[in-house]
Amino acid sequence: MGALRHLPPLFRLVWSTSPALFAANLALRLVRALVPVTMLWVGKLVVDEVVRVAGTGADLGGLGAWADALQPLAWLLAAELGLAVLSDVLGRATALCDSLLGDLFTNETSVRLMRHAAALDLAHFEDADFYDHLERARRQTTGRLVLLSQVFGQMQDSITVISLGIGLAAYAPGLLALLALALLPAFLGEAHFNAQSYSLAYSWTPERRELDYLRYIGASDETAKEVKVFGLNDYLATRYQTLADSYYRANRTLAIRRASWGGLLSAVGSLGYYAAYAVIIYRTASGAFTIGDLTFLAGSFGRMRALLEGMLASFSTVSGQALYLEDLFSFFEIEPQVASSPEAVPVPEPIARGFVFENVGFRYPGSEHWAVRGLSFTLHAGEALALVGENGAGKTTLVKLLARLYDPEEGRILLDGRDLREYDLDSLRSAVGVIFQDFVRYHLTASENIAVGRIAEREDRPRIETSAQRSLADSVIESLPEGYEQTLGKRFKTGVDLSGGQWQKVALGRAYMRDAQLLILDEPTAALDARAEYEVFERFKDLTEGKTAVLISHRFSTVRMADRILVLDQGRVEQVGTHEELLASGGRYAELFELQAQGYR
Numbered sequence: 091m092g093a094l095r096h097l098p099p100l101f102r103l104v105w106s107t108s109p110a111l112f113a114a115n116l117a118l119r120l121v122r123a124l125v126p127v128t129m130l131w132v133g134k135l136v137v138d139e140v141v142r143v144a145g146t147g148a149d150l151g152g153l154g155a156w157a158d159a160l161q162p163l164a165w166l167l168a169a170e171l172g173l174a175v176l177s178d179v180l181g182r183a184t185a186l187c188d189s190l191l192g193d194l195f196t197n198e199t200s201v202r203l204m205r206h207a208a209a210l211d212l213a214h215f216e217d218a219d220f221y222d223h224l225e226r227a228r229r230q231t232t233g234r235l236v237l238l239s240q241v242f243g244q245m246q247d248s249i250t251v252i253s254l255g256i257g258l259a260a261y262a263p264g265l266l267a268l269l270a271l272a273l274l275p276a277f278l279g280e281a282h283f284n285a286q287s288y289s290l291a292y293s294w295t296p297e298r299r300e301l302d303y304l305r306y307i308g309a310s311d312e313t314a315k316e317v318k319v320f321g322l323n324d325y326l327a328t329r330y331q332t333l334a335d336s337y338y339r340a341n342r343t344l345a346i347r348r349a350s351w352g353g354l355l356s357a358v359g360s361l362g363y364y365a366a367y368a369v370i371i372y373r374t375a376s377g378a379f380t381i382g383d384l385t386f387l388a389g390s391f392g393r394m395r396a397l398l399e400g401m402l403a404s405f406s407t408v409s410g411q412a413l414y415l416e417d418l419f420s421f422f423e424i425e426p427q428v429a430s431s432p433e434a435v436p437v438p439e440p441i442a443r444g445f446v447f448e449n450v451g452f453r454y455p456g457s458e459h460w461a462v463r464g465l466s467f468t469l470h471a472g473e474a475l476a477l478v479g480e481n482g483a484g485k486t487t488l489v490k491l492l493a494r495l496y497d498p499e500e501g502r503i504l505l506d507g508r509d510l511r512e513y514d515l516d517s518l519r520s521a522v523g524v525i526f527q528d529f530v531r532y533h534l535t536a537s538e539n540i541a542v543g544r545i546a547e548r549e550d551r552p553r554i555e556t557s558a559q560r561s562l563a564d565s566v567i568e569s570l571p572e573g574y575e576q577t578l579g580k581r582f583k584t585g586v587d588l589s590g591g592q593w594q595k596v597a598l599g600r601a602y603m604r605d606a607q608l609l610i611l612d613e614p615t616a617a618l619d620a621r622a623e624y625e626v627f628e629r630f631k632d633l634t635e636g637k638t639a640v641l642i643s644h645r646f647s648t649v650r651m652a653d654r655i656l657v658l659d660q661g662r663v664e665q666v667g668t669h670e671e672l673l674a675s676g677g678r679y680a681e682l683f684e685l686q687a688q689g690y691r
């Protein structure tokens with residue numbers, strides 16, 4: 091029952107999707123709800139009339155007498171026919187409203203979910219529990235169609251039951267109470283098993299996610315070649331099967347218990363119904379009820395029992411599904427931690443002095459290990475700074491802090507003397523452009539793949555083409571059958587995949603497209619051939635002209651391009667200086683440089 095508290099917010103959400111459809115749906119259902127009792131009543135009148143006419147023993151031989159005697163019956167039959175047609179029309183109209191409303195609702199909640207997820211912190215996405223939550227919420231946006239029409243159907247059936255109940259109460263209030271009492275155990279049983287199903291599904295979320303993941307790596311374009319050459323298929327299939335089997339077993343136990351108890355408790359309900367029926371037959375036989383009353387009462391009881399049982403089943407589905415709404419609504423309640431403060435100021439344009447890291451320390455959520463700590467250095471406005479260090483030294487983490495994907499746990503980062511947290515987040519993000527090492531290969535058109543660098547300018551074709559030229563992506567794109575309109579990647583039928591280096595040129599185009607005040611390139615040339623790398627560097631100066639740039643690379647040919655170099659080791663600054671200074675000082679930089687140089691000799 092507690093789960094039902096999610097229904098009012100659900101209704102508000104549905105109402106906001108389309109007030110007109112919502113209201114039409116309710117109105118149609120209200121009318122439809124009253125049709126059954128009216129039909130049963132007309133049916134009773136028909137029977138009573140037939141009995142009456144038969145009882146008068148009137149001679150129906152003459153046409154006139156015949157017409158006179160049967161006229162009321164004809165009217166009654168016409169009324170029944172009208173009601174039957176009305177019921178059918180109303181049924182179709184409500185089904186139409188339900189499906190339109192359901193589709194709109196799915197679209198709207200999906201969009202809301204995407205928007206909300208996008209507003210959350212990166213940290214959330216790196217947290218498995220959050221992912222489970224997101225996954226559960228996501229399932230709600232597609233599955234809730236059924237819930238909606240069930241809730242509406244439930245309301246309609248309740249009105250029908252009440253109307254039948256009023257009719258029945260007029261004849262036999264005691265029997266009504268008997269029926270309600272007999273159905274109660276089945277109702278409680280259903281509610282109990284729902285709660286159990288939900289907690290089973292809930293506790294298995296991580297495993298269900300693993301199942302999805304295994305299914306994905308077992309059969310996806312991105313993993314197919316590695317799965318084949320390593321012969322992973324059997325391993326993955328067996329692993330899937332083992333996990334799926336244990337989930338199946340847990341589910342089966344519950345399903346069997348539910349079915350057994352459900353059968354038993356509903357037999358109690360049937361018992362109540364037949365007891366009431368027996369009483370009605372007895373009282374008709376003893377003359378207390380007419381034959382018409384008998385048909386009305388038997389019909390009403392039958393109808394009511396079917397409705398109550400249906401409602402019971404669907405109530406338990408409704409409350410069961412409403413439990414899952416918890417996931418959706420509580421997902422919407424998650425607030426981002428990295429956000430703009432109300433007094434936030436815009437990022438200065440141009441940045442006058444630059445960024446200062448003051449004793450910055452950061453641990454990833456859930457990790458004991460400091461990714462960076464005691465980090466202090468200055469990134470001057472207009473300079474190109476290279477970050478060098480061994481794997482795991484903290485280079486990417488530093489960049490994430492600079493772009494405020496995370497906030498430091500210790501110390502602070504200043505921009506022109508103000509804490510980064512005092513700036514408006516949108517303005518900060520707009521001033522910063524990052525091309526990550528693991529940039530995204532969007533399976534969209536080539537032009538969109540560059541335009542993502544500044545999506546607001548996606549219609550600015552000259553800007554896209556200039557960006558492509560400068561990042562050397564133009565020759566790649568021009569050789570595609572459909573040029574800039576070519577869909578990239580293999581996900582869609584018309585897509586054409588690129589080589590690693592070609593993708594990197596496209597991604598680099600985003601940096602030119604972005605044209606941000608602070609440009610961060612994480613391994614921008616790792617996949618480029620020697621000639622392309624050389625050419626990119628030729629253009630590097632004009633990419634970073636008048637801008638502040640941060641460059642992460644393991645290639646010293648790239649690193650040398652920078653004005654200054656920061657050597658990181660285990661999350662701390664080990665050395666800072668120009669290439670020449672660092673070589674002369676003979677520390678870690680000189681050592682790493684020498685190691686790489688040796689490889690080329």
Ligand SMILES: Nc1ncnc2c1ncn2[C@@H]1O[C@H](COP(=O)(O)OP(=O)(O)OP(=O)(O)O)[C@@H](O)[C@H]1O
Pocket residue numbers: 216454455457460461479480481482483484485486487488
């Ligand atoms: N999302 C994460 N969650 C937890 N720990 C992380 C996460 N990302 C990185 N780390 C840890 O933080 C430390 C710094 O990682 P970072 O990615 O900044 O290194 P890096 O210098 O960029 O390395 P590479 O040269 O391999 O790209 C490492 O010890 C790493 O294990």
